[in-house]
Amino acid sequence: MLREETVFGPIFSRRLGTSLGINLLPEKGKFCNFDCIYCECGWNRDGRGDTTLPSAEKVRHDLSNKLQDLYADNVKVDSITFSGDGEPTLNPDFPQIIDDTLRLRDQYAPTAKVSVLSNATRVHLPEVFAALVRVDNPIMKIDAPTNALVAKINNPAPGYDVARVVEALRQFQGNFILQWCLLRSPDFDSTSNDVVLPMLDIIRLLHPREVMAYTIDRPTPAQNLSKVSPDEMRRLLQPIIDEGFQVQIKG
Numbered sequence: 001m002l003r004e005e006t007v008f009g010p011i012f013s014r015r016l017g018t019s020l021g022i023n024l025l026p027e028k029g030k031f032c033n034f035d036c037i038y039c040e041c042g043w044n045r046d047g048r049g050d051t052t053l054p055s056a057e058k059v060r061h062d063l064s065n066k067l068q069d070l071y072a073d074n075v076k077v078d079s080i081t082f083s084g085d086g087e088p089t090l091n092p093d094f095p096q097i098i099d100d101t102l103r104l105r106d107q108y109a110p111t112a113k114v115s116v117l118s119n120a121t122r123v124h125l126p127e128v129f130a131a132l133v134r135v136d137n138p139i140m141k142i143d144a145p146t147n148a149l150v151a152k153i154n155n156p157a158p159g160y161d162v163a164r165v166v167e168a169l170r171q172f173q174g175n176f177i178l179q180w181c182l183l184r185s186p187d188f189d190s191t192s193n194d195v196v197l198p199m200l201d202i203i204r205l206l207h208p209r210e211v212m213a214y215t216i217d218r219p220t221p222a223q224n225l226s227k228v229s230p231d232e233m234r235r236l237l238q239p240i241i242d243e244g245f246q247v248q249i250k251g
């Protein structure tokens with residue numbers, strides 16, 4: 001499922017409410033430095049038809065028009081969400097686009113939260129971190145505690161190192177949201193102790209202000225994946241819930 005527009009929606013998001021989406025990736029393709037087995041956009045190899053990334057000017061223009069229309073129609077949005085067909089921080093205009101979005105939000109939708117869904121691979125870059133730290137909800141993905149399991153779930157581009165990502169995320173000093181997708185395949189099980197216990201340790205170390213635990217919801221490019229039930233996720237995360245962490249579970 002590829003979004004065809006730079007600004008799309010609003011759509012209802014099970015995690016964010018009424019959400020206006022911004023796709024900083026190609027309109028007719030996918031562009032990501034991960035290739036997750038559960039990606040709703042499909043495999044990277046099937047999304048290479050279009051490699052044009054929208055400029056800051058185009059995003060500003062499209063977002064301004066959409067927000068003005070929604071304002072005129074009295075439609076309230078809960079979130080302006082950077083998601084789309086790939087990793088938004090790969091767009092070289094990302095810092096400028098965040099500045100423009102915050103300004104337009106203040107002007108036309110002051111109660112909306114600006115959220116960025118990211119795979120956290122570029123948080124170590126100063127200009128990317130400086131942009132992410134300005135938004136209301138930087139939502140950063142870690143799906144596995146080891147490079148070997150990240151390779152199975154996320155298929156990252158060469159050079160990925162989960163320890164480096166964790167180190168980069170420490171810069172937030174806890175003021176971010178950690179998203180963790182739990183699932184099963186014939187090859188691994190996110191609910192096994194050797195995954196869950198080190199993931200809980202990463203959460204304790206980073207102390208995010210919220211943990212979003214979720215599972216697959218739509219058709220996935222890889223076959224034979226299965227969901228983890230909300231009850232099971234709650235049981236697995238109960239130790240950190242008991243320690244006072246804010247945990248949102250979406251089945």
Ligand code: SF4
Binds near residue numbers: 032034038041118
């Ligand atoms: S990081 Fe997101 S966009 Fe990229 S492959 Fe994974 S799920 Fe898809």
